[in-house]
Amino acid sequence: MRTPYGFEPGCASRAFVRACVAMAIAAMPAASANAGGNFTLSSTDFSDGGKVGPRQIFNDAGCNGPNQSPGLTWRNAPTGTRSFAITIFDRDAPGRGWWHWAVANLPAQVTSLPENASASGALRKLGAIEARNDFNVDGYGGPCPPPGNPHRYVVTVYALRIDALPLAQGRPAALFDREISGSALASAQLTVTYGR
Structure with missing residues (x-):
């Protein structure tokens, strides 16, 4: 009491x-203690509340985009951050939603990713690992909802309290998400939409 x-x-x-x-x-x-303000996420390809650009669209299942992961930048991570993780999740997909991307073990000194970091090999050079998305492909899988109402895609960067999650490349994105959530100090998000 x-x-x-x-x-x-x-x-x-x-x-x-x-x-x-x-x-x-x-x-x-620890998420409440950071050096320069709120933990934030921005993108060269996405704007919060905006639409997904053509370069990020999936290249299968009836969609014909280049399937390039978005360029992302994050700032003001909390004190004690030892690594970062990123996810993209379609909250409007039927059932449990749809995992488009999960990345973990980004070193603490990394504060941005260039566009197409997933397919270009940039993530491997950093020592990061990527999950198997719900398209059953390792790495990034862009938006490709069924025709109808636009879907919302939540892009989240997590500041983690550990150097590396006990995961291997290609494990399911839902498993990545569970491990990420258990080690997160803070997160920052933006939401974008896409429909066809």
């Missing part, structure tokens, strides 16, 4: 207030 001021009962006396405040601050998630 907490007192009206949020302290535990043992912290209610003046002698313990300072110690309790210090403990509460130490227990706060």
Whole structure:
């Protein structure tokens, strides 16, 4: 039970207030502590709330795009970040949604990816690993929803508290997501749409 001021009962006396405040601050998630403001994600190819560009569209299943992963940049990662991970998820796909991309083990000093990092080999050079997406292909698989209403694609970068997730290249994206979520300090997102 907490007192009206949020302290535990043992912290209610003046002698313990300072110690309790210090403990509460130490227990706060690391995501609240960063050097330059909020953890943010931006893209040279996507704008939050905008539409997916033609270069990022999938190249199969009735779609004819170049299937290039988007260029991404993130800033103000929280203190304690030791690596990054990225996912792209279609929240409007039937059933459980659709995983388009999951990348993990990006070194902490990396704060951007160029367009087409998935297919170009840039991720391998960084030591990163990619999941098998729901098209059953390792790496990036761009949007290609069935004809009808546009779908929303959530692009998320995660700051992780560990250097590397215990995963291997080509494991299912849902497994990547579970491991990423368990090690995340903070995340930043943007959402884009695409329909045909």
